[in-house]
Amino acid sequence: MNDFQLRELLEEIKDPEVPVLSILDLGVVRSYTVTGKVVDIVLTPTYSGCPAMQVIEDDIVTILKKNGVRDVNVEMVLAPAWTTDWITKKGKQQLKEFGIAPPEKSSVDKSSITGDAKFIGCPQCNSENTEMISQFGSTACKALYRCKDCLEPFDYFKCL
Amino acid sequence: MTEQDALFDYCLRIGDSSLIIGHRLSEWCGHGPILEEDIAIINVSLDLVGQARSVLDYAGKIEGKGRSEDDLAYLRDVAFYRNHLICEQPNGDYGRTIVRQFLFDSFHYLFLNELVNSKDDFFSGYAEKSLKEVTYHMQHSTKWMLRMGDGTEESHGRVQEPLNDLWRFTGEFFAGNEVDEILTSTGIAVDLNKIKPKWQQYVRSIVEDATLTLPTNNWEQLGGKEGRHTEHLGFILAEMQFLPRAYPDATW
Numbered sequence: 354m355n356d357f358q359l360r361e362l363l364e365e366i367k368d369p370e371v372p373v374l375s376i377l378d379l380g381v382v383r384s385y386t387v388t389g390k391v392v393d394i395v396l397t398p399t400y401s402g403c404p405a406m407q408v409i410e411d412d413i414v415t416i417l418k419k420n421g422v423r424d425v426n427v428e429m430v431l432a433p434a435w436t437t438d439w440i441t442k443k444g445k446q447q448l449k450e451f452g453i454a455p456p457e458k459s460s461v462d463k464s465s466i467t468g469d470a471k472f473i474g475c476p477q478c479n480s481e482n483t484e485m486i487s488q489f490g491s492t493a494c495k496a497l498y499r500c501k502d503c504l505e506p507f508d509y510f511k512c513l
Numbered sequence: 514m515t516e517q518d519a520l521f522d523y524c525l526r527i528g529d530s531s532l533i534i535g536h537r538l539s540e541w542c543g544h545g546p547i548l549e550e551d552i553a554i555i556n557v558s559l560d561l562v563g564q565a566r567s568v569l570d571y572a573g574k575i576e577g578k579g580r581s582e583d584d585l586a587y588l589r590d591v592a593f594y595r596n597h598l599i600c601e602q603p604n605g606d607y608g609r610t611i612v613r614q615f616l617f618d619s620f621h622y623l624f625l626n627e628l629v630n631s632k633d634d635f636f637s638g639y640a641e642k643s644l645k646e647v648t649y650h651m652q653h654s655t656k657w658m659l660r661m662g663d664g665t666e667e668s669h670g671r672v673q674e675p676l677n678d679l680w681r682f683t684g685e686f687f688a689g690n691e692v693d694e695i696l697t698s699t700g701i702a703v704d705l706n707k708i709k710p711k712w713q714q715y716v717r718s719i720v721e722d723a724t725l726t727l728p729t730n731n732w733e734q735l736g737g738k739e740g741r742h743t744e745h746l747g748f749i750l751a752e753m754q755f756l757p758r759a760y761p762d763a764t765w
Binding site for chain 1: 560
């Protein structure tokens with residue numbers, strides 16, 4: 354197996370919560386190397402308590418072993434810390450199409466401390482007439498918003 | 514105490530504090546006052562337990578006796594836990610939970626903000642990662658302090674009373690012991706004297722904005738960092754540790 358084939362396989366592995374988003378577009382794969390029949394993958398976890406990381410790790414091992422890899426070593430590295438900046442442009446587009454508003458700015462928004470409002474576009478109707486209901490949403494990485502035009506609630510992928 | 518012992522103890526202090534207060538918050542799951550807060554508080558809980566896992570895993574490696582994060586979380590008794598006493602205090606009503614969280618989150622934020630400079634690579638990476646999440650925790654508990662303090666007479670009373678009651682546990686945040694002496698000299702641990710005035714200033718300003726009164730009782734209840742806990746930790750561990758202790762070969 355070469356790097357290109359490995360990359361194609363990794364592209365198949367999706368975020369368990371967002372089945373259209375690959376782990377490559379999510380930006381959690383720090384590096385991958387093939388040495389003969391051994392593959393080493395280094396991941397950086399998104400949130401400390403994210404339960405999806407274990408599923409992603411298991412999926413990597415399963416898919417690679419199915420494709421002839423003898424040994425898969427998955428290492429979790431904390432530093433440098435994962436940031437939403439690492440989500441690719443394609444990834445952000447896929448989030449929006451899935452109904453999740455993609456992260457707007459880089460790193461933890463200072464407005465989250467000052468409490469100033471941010472204008473997040475509704476993934477359904479694109480209106481900016483939206484409001485935050487809660488900084489904490491259905492999963493650790495998301496906040497809950499509501500569109501005041503189309504009246505649909507939606508998740509916002511928080512900047513980290 | 515050797516430097517290795519001190520480092521192991523320091524890991525437990527950080528990990529246990531997050532684990533125990535994270536566990537307390539998980540007690541709200543399904544019982545939150547409103548749906549959004551039920552979700553918010555367990556999100557905070559999840560972050561803290563996730564952070565605790567990371568540190569306790571490191572602790573096991575430092576100790577070098579083959580203990581995993583699970584062994585440390587589930588098979589240690591009260592006297593071996595090193596969390597701050599405030600973490601094990603009961604939830605009470607949501608006002609009391611928020612006050613406890615506010616006092617802890619503000620300390621936790623400032624602590625991690627300094628820990629990023631640790632000479633220990635794990636701690637600096639851990640601090641950088643955790644700080645991002647704890648920033649949201651601190652914002653959440655601060656906002657609720659303001660809402661409830663500067664709210665109705667009822668809500669005001671329900672935060673003033675726990676503030677008076679929990680104040681005696683805040684001194685422990687900044688009371689260093691032999692572990693801090695050993696580790697600050699090698700640039701690994703945070704200098705607690707450095708963050709104390711920042712914490713005091715922050716808490717004072719929020720308490721004022723929330724129209725609350727800062728308690729004047731300066732009694733400092735200590736002991737958590739040495740394994741001398743309040744009566745609450747025993748009950749927490751009995752519940753938290755029951756399953757793995759009763760069924761040691763259970764797997765998911």
